[in-house]
Amino acid sequence: MIRLFMSIFLLSAMAAAQNYDKTKVPQGNWYGDDTYFGYEYDMHANANDKDFGSAISVEYLVELFKMAGCDLLQTDTKGHEGLVSWYSKTPAASIAPGISKEMVDVWVKAGNELGIPCQAHYSGIFDMAAGEKFPDWNAVNADGEPVNGKMCPISPYADQLLIPQAKELISRYGVSAIWVDGEIWAVVPCYCDKCSSEYKKRYDSAPPRAKEDESWADWIEFTRDSFQEYVTHYADEIHSFSPDTRVCSNWLHSFRNPGCPWVPTDYISGDNLGTLSHPNNACHARFMSTRQRPWEIVLWGFYYNKNAPWIMKPLEMMQQQASQIIAFGGNINIYNQPKGHRDGRLVDWHMKRIGELGRFIKARKDVCQHTQTIPNAVILHSEYDFYSQKSNNIWEYKTQHLEGALAAMIDNSIPTDIMDEWALIDRIGEFPLVIAPSQENVSERAVEALKKYVSNGGRLIVTGPEMYDTLGGEFLGVESVALNNAHSYHIPAGGERLPLSSHGHQGGAWTEVEIFPWREVKPTTAKGFAPLTTTLFDEDKTDYFAATINRVGKGAVAYIPCDVMTYYYNCRYSTLRSFAAEVVAKLDPDFSYEIQAPAAVETVLRRKGDARYVHMLNRASGMPVFENIMGSQQPPASGPVSIKIKLDKRPESVKLLFESGNMQWKYTPEGEGGILSALIPSVHIHSVLEIKQGI
Template identity: 30%
Template sequence: MVSRKEAFFGLHFDLHPNENDTSLGEDISEEMIDRLLERVKPDYVQYDCKGHSGYTGYPTEVGWASPGIKKDSLAIWRKVTKRHGVKLFIHYSGVWDRVAVERHQEWARYTPEGKPDPDGMTSTFGPYVDELLIPQLKEVFGKYDLDGAWIDGDCWAVRPDYSPAAIQAWKEATGAEDAPRSPRDPRWKEWLEFNRRQFECYLCKYLNELHRFNPKLEMTSNWMYSSLAPRPVKAPLDFISGDYSPTDSVNTARFEARYMANVRLPWDLMAWGFNHPEGQPPSHKTAEQLKQEASVVLSQGGGFQVYYQPTRSGWIDPWLVDIMAEVAEFCRKRQEFSHRTESVPQVALLLSAVSFYDRTNALFSASEGLYNPIKGVLHALLELGYSVDVLVEHQIENKLNRYPVVVLPETHKLNPGFREALVEYVKRGGALLAIGAEAARLFEGELGVEFDGEPVDVNAYILSGDLMGALGGPWQRVFPVTARAIGRRFPTYDPRKEGEVAATVTELGMGRIAAIYGTLGTVYFRCHTSHIREFLRSVMREVFPNPIVELEGPPCVDVSLRQKDHKLLIHLMNTAGMQTASQYTIVNFIPPVGPLTLKVRLDGKPSSVYLIPDNVRISSEWKGGKLKITLPSLHIHGVLVIEP
């Protein structure tokens, strides 16, 4: 069996058993599972155990089993997966356990009004972890000889806790008379961080205890140490994982994969194999749609898994298995040149944890739209053909000099030490682009401009090439002193008048620092208009004129520059036709794009160039330190392999 740390492709099935179930496991058979495993050949399966309702799908002596169990599903899945050499993990809801809170209110997280959580969230300060979670996991691990667990409903389900135990812990830690109840109260941010640290203590507690119980267990907590928790890793997770949005999935994965790839732990992302059309029960995604989603993850070196729900009786029909098998085959053909690759540093896009935690009122969530600016800038950079890594401060501070350019997407706050590190990075020859009035203000002394007052919310139009379009919002008025204006904005779509400065660039030491003085990321996230993208291109050329790869092709092709075993890997991923709008939930056709021309800067002429998965040699032209490659067509995903 492949360890989870080495695993590449998996399947996830959960049902969230409840008190109303009547047929759990009734239709499960060894033959059904045999057929699935033979066709799909996953490295692992994650199967249902306990969902957010708190009821288990197996007969438990520790908690509350669903009254609708007809067959022991886990026992059958364990028997067959062992026969096939496939690892078996469980889906288990952690913090979110409704029935536990109903039966034991002393286990509950309390609201600011002093009442047990109405949704069934447990307290990480209370005895739930010792009296139910750990004993029940030991029971199920021992009973079925499982390989580990994917703990759901954990970090993202945690809310500020006003239980007696939490309040007492806060008083002892701070000397305060009470805990803050709202963002208007003093010490609110400190209170949120206190709750975050407590979750990490809770997480460490059950992970350490279960690893002592069985050192071979491999475990994760869904979304911990992802963009929802942009903090240094402290808990002993064996891998990190998350199930991204079932709708607008490609865009969600584009962001999350680029963050997870820099956490330095084995990681995977989980696609939902179905979507929820408005007013309708779930509809399943096609193999084409899932292959496009998988390509995003493969391009960043991660593992991939797909989530399905069997019927309530556990049946998985052959037509669904056929989709799984087609997606699995697509991934396997690319595994050698996708899994566990390393980034070739090009553009570093900063996800500032300092800015994020300064503005969020949640513990482990980005539902407030705080990441919209960084996602907007990411989309624009990818659609310009740049290879982009998303990094938080602690991930990049010791390797700034590896990146030719760092982009700050509407970052409003930085620690002084990190700000100074960025300035020194530029002085030593790096390039920095600050986007947004607040990000620019952080470098007021270095930008070579005079700031005039505060940002003003205005209508603005940008001229990019032969197209003019809107880029309204808060703009900072500036006057260049030593800087050079490299873009202008206008109050209407009449560019005959002089307009105002929209972007500047100046030299600083051996490097360059530039700024765009409006909210480009926020606006691009909302509208994805080409004139904004082209405006960003003109600015990026000033700070990063010589990327390793230059792509001539449509904006729907993402470029990811990776390396493995001394080979340069250029992942090309076609986003054309991706599902975005909720009125179009299922995609069954991805239009091919091409021809694509790539110019690759190399130290020397390569010995061979070929395309995966076709494994065909690609003709190329070597001239002046550049390799020119033309691909007639790209369907969903391909990897150009360049050997020195």
């Protein structure tokens, strides 16, 4: 019977996926502009609960939700333990033993009283109870052992549990959406008979057993396809049952899942872990904003320092993190889960703090919603290169080269976007600067696009030793001599020199770090600068350069034959930051915006109608440096920020929004247009320079 269900599910899931053009983006379905700031409280019911939901009532929740000022609710229905916190009638259900009140029922009713939609948090692929009750639903590892709690995407799980329970939550309780957690990041490659058989049909071979196998990338691609077919199947079934109910799969079509966002969910969402949310937001928000779909980021409202318990985040920390999301046009959902009690009570001072955060966010809504990027610099995040990595699964890919490249740009006050090939290639000519960090397995189409972009006048930065083979020595203007894996090279910048490895340093008294391979090249048509040395002394120069620049057609390409962006991700040393700035300056891209600010201030360029916006986000922390500290507190103001903008004509108005300060500006005619110069003394959390030019 299990095999019959699996065959039926596989056929229906494949058929559902075949109904969609995987090169087209389906229409999204968000709630509207007035739904901007949400509140999530999922408790992941477990076997030890005794008074789950006992302390809540509709009246109690209404007062606290008013305090929080939220526009959207999201409540617990099933966590990763797989126990539902309501009395499901689905035969395959596992019901938590300690339910006092069905939280979803009370939450939806409180939301209805306030006119606020309420979503269901529901753990999908990650379901421990289903794995114990139905062992055949578990994924199977390469040794033939079940991976308990991680569902096989083509098992009967969706048809016998997820879809029936979603229909219950809609028909019995009236939830507005099914937000499916424990999804793309929980999927594991499955070697069950059905998956193995289907893989063989598609690839004409048995699944590989180890990452060293040449077909491993095909195996992970099959796993990703199976997962996306599973999501497509349950999304279609839910939409067929209730067209107005929204469906979201956590982190699907996000930064770690590049490529055309074709799966028919209604919006894109992901929850950012407490202490990691600040740096991750920088990449996720930029990438999600290019998906042509409604999107949000669920920001964890609590965090921890090392060797300490979880606590509620300070208000200013949440404001800093939220600013990185709303600046790119995203919606915000705050996830809060007070520790130490399981009866559903909400902490009043937590709710007041969330209310303060909501007021901060909503004050910026008109400026942030429905904006588009102003092309400046962009990082290529090639889906072809990304998926060529030999990852353990469909989530754990290396991203340090991308995150480091972004950090190197925004730490130098260069507003920068992130786009995959799907989003970038057709509009690459709009960007004065493109960065391709260690992207050796980009598609042939991308190689052609990059070369044409440079020939037509673009400026390109390429990093990584393998990129020599990808783009060719003729285009880069260099000749390869050797690949050095044991060098002690030092990069000059800002009057200093920076070692790229600990090779040759004193033994145990010094930290040993990874050596980043260096492709030793000699210029042919390119010009080299920043000569490498083997020590900190100028007299120990080598025949090689830290970077070369080759003029191609109307443009130029800079080549740094080492993965310096991952190195910068690891260290954030100011010397390497200066080196990155020098490379950009040598290329001399035709930027319309020139910004000088402290490294702590991130700048974002957006536009809407006749208005241009320069967002200034202060990422500083007021805490002293200490290795256990994992989040910011009491951020000091950072500044000054100097902004120069090329304009066609004198602006109608120039304003500093959201923070007070003696901003000064002037417009200087120059050529056929002019230069707007503005000086902002400091930024506390998030301020915006608004420039209106008129029609």
